[in-house]
Amino acid sequence: MSMTLIEKILARAAGRAHTRPGDFVVCGVDMTVLLDLQFSQDRLDDVVRVNDPDRVAIVMDHAVPAPSVREAAAGTAARAFAKRHGVSRFFDVGAHGIVHQVLAERGLVRPGQVVACTDSHTCAGGALNAAARGLGPAEIIQILCTGSVWYQVPPTIKYELHGTKSPAVDGKDIFLHIAGRYGDATNHAIEFGGPALADVPMNQRRTVATQGAEVSADFTIFPADDRCVAYVEAHAPGADISPVLPDPDAHYESVRRVDLSEVEPTVGLPGTVINNCVPVGGLRDISVDQCFIGSCANGQLEDIETAAKVLSGRRVAEGVRLIVTPASQQVYLEASKRGYLATLVEAGAVVTNSTCGACFGYHMGVVGPGEVCLTASTRNFKGRMGSPEAQIYMASPATVAASASTGRICDPRELMGEVRA
Amino acid sequence: MTAAVSDLRRCGRAWVFGDEVNTDEMFPGFAMKMSIAEAARHMFNATRPGWPDLVQPGDLVVGGRNFGMGSSRPVPLLFKELGVGGIVAEEFNSLFLRNCVNYGLPALAVAGIREKVAEGQNLCMDLPNASVENTTTGEKLYGGAFPEFILEIIAGGGVLAKLENDGLLQKASSEG
Ligand code: SF4
Numbered sequence: 001m002s003m004t005l006i007e008k009i010l011a012r013a014a015g016r017a018h019t020r021p022g023d024f025v026v027c028g029v030d031m032t033v034l035l036d037l038q039f040s041q042d043r044l045d046d047v048v049r050v051n052d053p054d055r056v057a058i059v060m061d062h063a064v065p066a067p068s069v070r071e072a073a074a075g076t077a078a079r080a081f082a083k084r085h086g087v088s089r090f091f092d093v094g095a096h097g098i099v100h101q102v103l104a105e106r107g108l109v110r111p112g113q114v115v116a117c118t119d120s121h122t123c124a125g126g127a128l129n130a131a132a133r134g135l136g137p138a139e140i141i142q143i144l145c146t147g148s149v150w151y152q153v154p155p156t157i158k159y160e161l162h163g164t165k166s167p168a169v170d171g172k173d174i175f176l177h178i179a180g181r182y183g184d185a186t187n188h189a190i191e192f193g194g195p196a197l198a199d200v201p202m203n204q205r206r207t208v209a210t211q212g213a214e215v216s217a218d219f220t221i222f223p224a225d226d227r228c229v230a231y232v233e234a235h236a237p238g239a240d241i242s243p244v245l246p247d248p249d250a251h252y253e254s255v256r257r258v259d260l261s262e263v264e265p266t267v268g269l270p271g272t273v274i275n276n277c278v279p280v281g282g283l284r285d286i287s288v289d290q291c292f293i294g295s296c297a298n299g300q301l302e303d304i305e306t307a308a309k310v311l312s313g314r315r316v317a318e319g320v321r322l323i324v325t326p327a328s329q330q331v332y333l334e335a336s337k338r339g340y341l342a343t344l345v346e347a348g349a350v351v352t353n354s355t356c357g358a359c360f361g362y363h364m365g366v367v368g369p370g371e372v373c374l375t376a377s378t379r380n381f382k383g384r385m386g387s388p389e390a391q392i393y394m395a396s397p398a399t400v401a402a403s404a405s406t407g408r409i410c411d412p413r414e415l416m417g418e419v420r421a
Numbered sequence: 422m423t424a425a426v427s428d429l430r431r432c433g434r435a436w437v438f439g440d441e442v443n444t445d446e447m448f449p450g451f452a453m454k455m456s457i458a459e460a461a462r463h464m465f466n467a468t469r470p471g472w473p474d475l476v477q478p479g480d481l482v483v484g485g486r487n488f489g490m491g492s493s494r495p496v497p498l499l500f501k502e503l504g505v506g507g508i509v510a511e512e513f514n515s516l517f518l519r520n521c522v523n524y525g526l527p528a529l530a531v532a533g534i535r536e537k538v539a540e541g542q543n544l545c546m547d548l549p550n551a552s553v554e555n556t557t558t559g560e561k562l563y564g565g566a567f568p569e570f571i572l573e574i575i576a577g578g579g580v581l582a583k584l585e586n587d588g589l590l591q592k593a594s595s596e597g
Contacts, residue, residue, distance in 0.1 A: 024568060037453065041495075043581065046591040070454060120492040120516060134493045136520035142580045145589040150570075154515075184441075186487045187515055216490045216514050272441060274487075360492075361450040381445040381491065388449075388467030 002247035004156040005221045006189040009131040009244050013114045021155040021253075027131075029055065031108055032143045033099055033117035036060045039081065040074035042137040044144075050085040051147035057089035057108055058082055059099040062356040067363040097328020097354045100124035100210060100296040105330055107236025111224040111243040116143050120213045121296050121378055127202065127209035128232060129224035129244055134213065154218045155253040157185055160194030163261035168413045170306070170396035171204025172298060172376060174258070175211040176266035180277025182256060185217040191246065192222045196260050202231045203302040210297040210378060214273050265411055268380050268394035280399055280411045288374045290367055291316075291404035292385075293397045294325030294352075295359040295377035301331050303376065303397040307349075308340035310401035310415055316348035317407030322400075323365040325352045347405070361385040367392070374409055376400045422549060422569070425576035429548035431506035431527050432556070433479040436472075437540040442484055444491030444517065448499055457495075461502035478504030481546065483538050485510065489517025497524035507546050509534050509553050509564075522571055525579030529553060531564035548572060 001018040003011060011019040013027035032055060038044060050056055058078055066072035075093070082090040091102050099119055103109045104127075111129035115122060118140050125132025135149070143149050159178060190212055192205070200208075205222050212220025222228060224243030232241055264279040293299070293307050304326055316322045324344050326332040332354055335341050341351050350365075358365030359377040366386035367373045373385055373392050376399075380392040395403070398412035405415065446468045452460035465472045482500065488510035489496065497520050500508070507527035511534055521528035529546055531553050538544060542557035551566035567575075577583050584590035 041453070043590065043593065046593070048589055048591060068454075118493045134516055136493050136516065136523050137495050138523040138580050139519060141590065142523070142584060145584055152515075184487055184490075186490070186512055213491075216487050218515050272443070272490075274441065362453070379445075379491070381443050383449055383467040384445050386450075 002249045002251065004189070004250040004252060005191045005223060005244060005246045006131060006156055006219050007153055008246065009112055010151055010153055012112060013131065019153045021153050023153045024150055025153060026148055026150050027114050029116050029143050029147060029149050030113035031103070031115045032056050032140060033103065033115070034058045034140070035062055035099060035118060036064060036071065036074050036078060037062045038118060038137060039077040040070055042141060044081055044141065045077065047141065047144055050087070050144050053086045055147070056087050056144065057091070057103070058087055059091045059102050060093050060096045061098045062360070063362055064093050064096055064355050065353070095329060097330065098296045098299060098356055101299065101327035101331065104128060104206065105235055105328060107232065107239060110232050110236055110239060111228065111241055114149070116140060116149060121210045123212040123217065123220045124206055124210035124296055126212065126219055126221040127205040129222060129228055131219055131221070133219055154187055154189045156189045156191050158191045158193060158252040158255045160255060160257050161192065161196035161200065161260055162194055162257060163196055163259040165196070165199065165260040165263060168265060168398060168416055169260070169263050170398060171200065171207035172396035173263055173266045174204070174260070175208045176268050176273060176277040176394065177263045178258060179215050179268070179273040180266065180275060183275045184215045188217055188253065189219040189221060190217045193246065198225060198227065202227060203300045206300065207297045214379060265396060265399050265413065267399065267409060270380055270391045270393060271382055273380065273394065280395065280409065283409050286372065286393070286409045287407055288320055288403055288409060289371040290365065290373045291320060291322045291400045292358050292365060292373060292375040292377055293400050294323065294327065294357070296327060297378045298376035298397050299325050299327030299331065301334055304331065304335040304340045306397045307401040308343040310398055310412060311347040311349070311405060312343050314347055314405045316404045320404055320407050322349040322404040323352060323358055324349050325357055326354050328354050358385055374400050374403050423573065423576065426569070426572045427549055429527055429572060429576055430545060431481060432543065432545040433481045433506045434477070435481050435483050435538050435540060435542050435544050436476060437483045437535065437538055438485065440485035441487045441490055444489060444494050444496055447496045448494040453494065457498050457502055461499040464499050464503070473503055476503050476505065479506050480504070481506050481544050482508045483510065483534060484508060485535050486512045488513050490514040493520065495520060495524060497521045497526040501526055509544065509546055511535055522574050523580045525575055525577065525582070527575055529564050531562050533562055537562060548575065
């Protein structure tokens with residue numbers, strides 16, 4: 001029986017020959033990930049025994065270094081937990097970064113695996129061909145203790161990519177284009193394919209997969225093509241890799257053709273991205289107070305590089321704050337060695353430590369009432385980044401950097417010298 | 422069917438919400454720095470301020486499409502803290518629905534429910550039968566039934582209670 005990507009991965013993890021949408025399956029989990037904030041909220045202290053400490057990672061990311069005593073105590077609890085249960089994959093402050101970045105760059109999420117973590121953007125691992133998704137804190141404790149999880153196999157929506165993308169168009173734009181046109185994918189898996197996928201680099205696939213949570217998809221998965229396998233081999237040298245490709249005659253609930261040559265730099269309007277995105281050219285005179293480039297979706301090295309290129313020799317506009325948060329210590333280090341951070345600081349940006357920070361309105365860049373924020377992070381819900389009276393627009397790092405320098409939401413091609421009049 | 426499962430019926434007064442109600446509305450980011458009891462006082466602070474003072478123990482929540490989209494924050498604990506008996510929605514985000522199951526909050530997806538309920542009317546949701554009845558109007562609708570193992574988790578008060586019973590988790594030393 002032919003299967004889509006998610007059907008195939010879940011079948012394998014459940015030890016079954018095949019699955020179809022609607023089936024309930026019980027799967028072994030390859031990697032379960034705990035985050036700093038869970039140690040102050042959840043009952044991790046009460047865990048008697050971890051099923052398999054080698055399949056667990058702890059990543060300090062949401063609020064590090066501790067902004068208050070509460071998070072400091074969570075850090076202490078995380079260190080004690082790692083020690084007590086023998087969890088060696090512990091990315092403490094200094095080796096930290098945003099969880100989905102850390103998992104990818106350390107080779108801890110690989111093709112065909114099942115990955116579980118409380119952050120809803122765990123679907124980021126789908127770019128690496130994993131059945132990765134966010135689960136609630138109670139369920140994560142259950143997986144820690146038992147090593148397995150149940151899923152109901154979702155029907156799959158397939159996006160087939162065709163055509164040639166403009167260099168000014170990022171994975172963020174592809175995602176916003178799709179979210180604006182096709183809306184949500186609640187209780188579905190999203191799969192990407194088509195001839196133009198080969199031209200979409202891994203960092204952009206990771207942005208797209210990460211954002212799948214914003215259209216409410218259960219899983220957002222890419223096939224393990226050559227690019228994907230090369231990425232995983234580079235980050236997990238020597239690891240066993242079992243790439244999964246969909247069957248050619250798999251059944252999809254719908255197949256949607258996306259012509260990348262039609263995708264423009266796109267902006268998500270405040271509230272949600274679902275049926276709520278417009279090409280940047282459709283927006284006029286929206287001035288911004290804060291611009292943010294960071295998060296698991298767009299704090300990657302390539303994103304910082306883009307921001308540095310756009311802002312090289314330019315200044316952040318008067319009255320605008322630009323906050324740049326590299327997604328991990330590794331990204332921070334590399335961006336620093338390459339001079340990107342110096343360029344950004346020279347332009348007037350604030351470069352912060354690697355953390356979730358402003359993305360979820362917790363610390364380091366919270367927005368105030370009446371402010372307008374343009375963000376390259378994951379989520380534009382009302383109140384997400386601070387005051388519920390702030391407006392949050394979403395766009396690619398290029399669009400955010402360009403807008404930071406003009407002080408209004410603008411097309412990055414205006415500054416990159418390739419705007420078509 | 423165990424006695425606990427057949428007992429999964431909840432009747433109460435309805436509060437009606439719209440489509441795409443997200444987790445950040447229900448459990449604002451700033452409230453993540455608080456205890457569950459405190460955080461519950463801030464539910465819907467941006468979109469329906471004051472609601473935590475109006476809702477009464479036993480009330481039910483009715484939602485629209487894609488209810489609970491967003492993050493994994495344990496929103497069902499806040500609803501339970503305010504005494505909400507259960508949630509019926511046109512459609513749930515799957516992460517949110519799993520959270521309801523895993524924290525033992527009855528939840529049922531019933532297409533068409535929102536047109537059949539006005540705020541303040543009385544509803545009875547019956548999980549084993551996957552039905553919801555508007556007892557004010559007498560109309561009854563059916564949703565998709567959960568498999569028995571999921572009903573058992575809800576009836577048992579969620580996964581943490583089960584882990585405690587199985588000796589995998591120490592009895593609550595702190596708040597869930
Ligand atoms: S950066 Fe934002 S979306 Fe990503 S893991 Fe952190 S809080 Fe979640």
